[in-house]
Amino acid sequence: MNADDQRRYERHLALAQIGPEGQARLQAARVTLVGCGGLGSAQAELLVRAGVGAVRLIDRDVVELSNLHRQILFDEEDARRARPKVEAAADRLTRINGACRIDARHTRADPETLPALVAGSDIVLDATDNAATRLAIDAACRAARIPWIFGGVTATSGLVVPRPLGSPCLRCLFGEPPAPRDEAQAIRTKGTLASAVLVVAALQATAAMKFLVGSALAHELIALDVWDMSQRRIALSNEPRTGCACVAR
Numbered sequence: 705m706n707a708d709d710q711r712r713y714e715r716h717l718a719l720a721q722i723g724p725e726g727q728a729r730l731q732a733a734r735v736t737l738v739g740c741g742g743l744g745s746a747q748a749e750l751l752v753r754a755g756v757g758a759v760r761l762i763d764r765d766v767v768e769l770s771n772l773h774r775q776i777l778f779d780e781e782d783a784r785r786a787r788p789k790v791e792a793a794a795d796r797l798t799r800i801n802g803a804c805r806i807d808a809r810h811t812r813a814d815p816e817t818l819p820a821l822v823a824g825s826d827i828v829l830d831a832t833d834n835a836a837t838r839l840a841i842d843a844a845c846r847a848a849r850i851p852w853i854f855g856g857v858t859a860t861s862g863l864v865v866p867r868p869l870g871s872p873c874l875r876c877l878f879g880e881p882p883a884p885r886d887e888a889q890a891i892r893t894k895g896t897l898a899s900a901v902l903v904v905a906a907l908q909a910t911a912a913m914k915f916l917v918g919s920a921l922a923h924e925l926i927a928l929d930v931w932d933m934s935q936r937r938i939a940l941s942n943e944p945r946t947g948c949a950c951v952a953r
C-alpha cells in the first residue's frame with residue numbers, strides 16, 4: 705500500500721473489523737451492482753470510497769428529474785442531458801476514487817444477460833426494484849456460485865436479505881412474485897423516502913464488505929422502517945420449501 709493509500713484509508717486501517725489485511729482484500733475485490741438507481745448509487749459510492757478494486761454497474765435507464773430526490777450520484781445536468789445512468793455514475797465515481805476500476809454496462813439485466821454480467825464477481829448486490837430481475841439474479845448467482853444481497857424499499861420501509869451459498873432459492877423464501885404491472889403501480893402509489901433507500905443500500909454495502917474481508921454471510925432477513933426508527937433481524941431456515949422447483953435438482 706502506497707503513502708496516498710495509507711492516508712486515504714487511515715480510518716479503515718485503524719478499524720478492528722478491517723485493518724490493513726481487510727483493506728487489501730477490499731482493494732482486490734470485484735463487486736457487481738445490478739441497477740444504478742437509488743440503491744445502486746449509494747452502494748457504488750460507499751464501495752468506491754471504501755477502496756473496492758473493481759465495481760461493475762449494470763443499468764439501461766437514463767437519468768430523469770424524478771430520480772434526483774434519492775439517486776445520489778446524479779445531478780440536474782445529468783437529467784437535462786438524459787445521460788445513461790451508468791455513464792454519469794462512472795464519471796462521478798472515477799472522480800471520487802480514480803484507483804477503482806468502474807465497468808459501466810448500459811444494458812438490461814435479465815435471465816439472458818445476467819450469467820455473463822455476474823461472471824467473475826466476488827459478490828453481487830441487488831439494486832433493482834422488481835421481483836422478476838431478482839429471480840434472474842438468484843438463478844445466475846446460484847448457477848455461478850456467487851453470493852448476493854437482496855435489497856428492497858417500499859415507502860419508508862426496507863428489506864435486506866443476504867443470500868449466502870447453499871441457501872434455498874428466492875422462491876423458497878418469498879413464493880411466487882407479484883405481477884410486474886401491480887409491482888410497478890405499487891411503487892408509484894406508495895412513494896419512496898430517500899433515507900430508506902440510503903439505509904438499505906448502506907446495510908447491503910456493509911454486508912458485502914464484511915463478506916469481502918472474510919466473514920461468512922448470515923442467512924437472515926433484516927426488516928426496517930426509517931420513519932419508525934425500527935429494525936429487526938429474523939434468522940432464515942436453510943431448508944428448501946417443499947414442492948419448490950429448486951428441490952428437484
Ligand SMILES: [Zn+2]
Binds near residue numbers: 872873876877945948
Ligand atoms: Zn426453491
